[in-house]
Amino acid sequence: MKLLIVEDNHLLATSVRSSLKKTFTVDIAVTGDIGVAMATGTHYGIIVLDLGLPDMDGQEVCRAIRARGVATPILVATGVRDPVQCIRLLDCGADDFITKPYNIDVLKARIRALLRRNVLLLQDSLIHHDDLVLNTRSRQAHRAGQHLDLRKKEFDILEYLVQNRGHVVTRSMIYNHVWESDKETWNNTVDVHIKHLRDKVDKPFAKPLIKTAFGTGYMMVDNTG
Numbered sequence: 001m002k003l004l005i006v007e008d009n010h011l012l013a014t015s016v017r018s019s020l021k022k023t024f025t026v027d028i029a030v031t032g033d034i035g036v037a038m039a040t041g042t043h044y045g046i047i048v049l050d051l052g053l054p055d056m057d058g059q060e061v062c063r064a065i066r067a068r069g070v071a072t073p074i075l076v077a078t079g080v081r082d083p084v085q086c087i088r089l090l091d092c093g094a095d096d097f098i099t100k101p102y103n104i105d106v107l108k109a110r111i112r113a114l115l116r117r118n119v120l121l122l123q124d125s126l127i128h129h130d131d132l133v134l135n136t137r138s139r140q141a142h143r144a145g146q147h148l149d150l151r152k153k154e155f156d157i158l159e160y161l162v163q164n165r166g167h168v169v170t171r172s173m174i175y176n177h178v179w180e181s182d183k184e185t186w187n188n189t190v191d192v193h194i195k196h197l198r199d200k201v202d203k204p205f206a207k208p209l210i211k212t213a214f215g216t217g218y219m220m221v222d223n224t225g
Contacts, residue, residue: 003111005017005027005029006049007029049094059089069139073114076089076098078099078100079101143205154197168218
């Protein structure tokens with residue numbers, strides 16, 4: 001498993017990497033900007049993020065990583081002991097924090113705890129239907145092992161259909177579930193989104209999963225039987 005350490009103190013970062021190298025492969029980013037780029041371009045098991053960076057505040061880095069849809073657990077290393085600051089860290093997307101200077105064994109224990117927690121969350125967030133897999137936490141969809149590039153509402157509709165698999169959901173039900181109640185849309189907006197969804201979920205594959213209930217709505221069918 002790979003870890004990312006975002007830390008401008010190169011001596012500290014290399015020392016931590018040396019202590020963790022028996023268990024993890026560790027990458028180092030010395031600025032916040034590099035850290036955001038690495039976090040969004042590579043899958044890491046944990047990100048250890050220093051709060052005080054030369055180019056960006058650690059909170060900015062954390063928010064930038066989360067804004068790009070990265071769900072990797074973030075452990076913030078901070079010399080600040082103010083409870084208000086710690087609350088802000090958690091609110092901006094951090095999963096835990098450790099106070100500097102820290103003991104390396106305590107850091108390892110925090111990393112292990114975050115990894116255990118993340119495994120449980122990922123297990124709970126996976127929805128399987130036929131050869132389709134949805135991860136409701138990362139909002140990623142795969143079919144037959146292939147990634148499906150879905151827009152937000154497309155994912156929301158697909159998740160709703162899968163949750164109600166085997167049952168017809170009407171256009172009104174889909175509309176009320178996916179769109180805001182005060183949002184003005186055109187009459188056939190659900191049908192248009194379903195068409196786009198089918199182009200991605202069904203068209204490239206041999207077995208269609210989304211079935212039209214004529215005059216009513218749509219349903220997910222199971223082709224495994």
